[in-house]
Amino acid sequence: MADEVLFDFLHMEIVNHVCNTVQKDEKDYSLAKLEALGFRVGQSIVERITKDLPRFKDELDVMKFVxxxxxxxxxKKQVDNLRTNHQGVYVLQDNKFRLLTHMANGKQYMDSAPKVNFKFRFRNCDPQTEELQ
Amino acid sequence: MNNIKSENELKFYYTVHTSLDVVEEKIQSVGSKSTNDMRELYLGLLYPTEDYKVYGYVTNTKIKFVIVVESSSNISLRDNEIRSMFKKLHSAYVDMVCNPFYVPGEQITSV
Structure with a gap:
């Protein structure tokens, strides 16, 4: 669909713009700025889609919603796998993450990878998790 | 907090702040009992005082709305009317959060 492509290009340009406007020695700052952007967008989206949902019972209910x-x-798809250790750690696995599937999978820009999305940071944080779905 | 005379302002703040304890209580009971009727966002009448009735509503994002109604007046509001009032308030809040110029947590003023 056309609007999806538009979103993808806009997303790419925003990441590009933020990374180029900060000084070279402020690498963490660009990450923080992108994260703040994402947080604000997510806050608006979540506020809108939880409007007519019944109240969440517990943390697991919230994770299922996510x-x-x-x-x-x-x-445009569900998470493929949700794991938890029942101590507050959740691992979400998406095998066809939309923001990454359109990219070439070379290793040239590996160090910029966290700029696309922070989700992959906590992927390997706890191997002792148990499968839920 | 519109239409409040300044001498009453402190009283209203007091009423709203004490009602937050009742809100907290009601939300905690949702997890333990897991009854279906408590899963609604609208919490119902929190407590009536001599002059006011206090109603509460908590969104899924833990935003709390409190409506204080004068109970001395002859108009008695039905539960459904309060509920639809909260729904409208919630919709207005969601629209406000989606406004890119609004910084979440700042005061919202109505025209």
Whole structure:
């Protein structure tokens, strides 16, 4: 669909713009700035899609919402796998993450990878998790 | 907090702040009992005082709305009317958050 392409280009340009406007010695700052941008966007989206939902019972209920409803709205698919260690750590696995599938998978820009999305940071944080779905 | 005379302002702040304890109580009971009727965002009448009735509403993003109605007046509001009032308030809030110029947490003023 045309609007999806528009979003992809806009997303790419924003990342590019923010990374180019900061000084070379402020690498963390560009990440922080992108994260703040993403947080603000996410806050608006979440406020809108939780408006007519019943109240969440517990943390697991919230995670299920993120994996199903939220992911479908933002990435047009559900999370493939949700794992937890029942101590507050959740691992979301998406095998066809929309913002990454259109990119070439060379290793040239590997150090810029966290700029696309922070999700992959906590992917390997806890191997002792148990499968939920 | 519109239409408040300045001498009453402190009283209203007091009423709203004490009602937050009741809101907290009601939300905690959702997890333990997991009854279906408590899963609504609208919390119902929090507590009636001599002059006012206090109603509460908490969104899924933990934003709390409190409506204080004068109970001495002859108009008695039905639960559904309060509920639709909260729904409108919630919609207005969502629109406000989606406004890129609004910084979340700042005061919202109505015209």
């Amino acid at each position: 994996c199903k409803d939220f992911w479908t709205v933002v990435y």
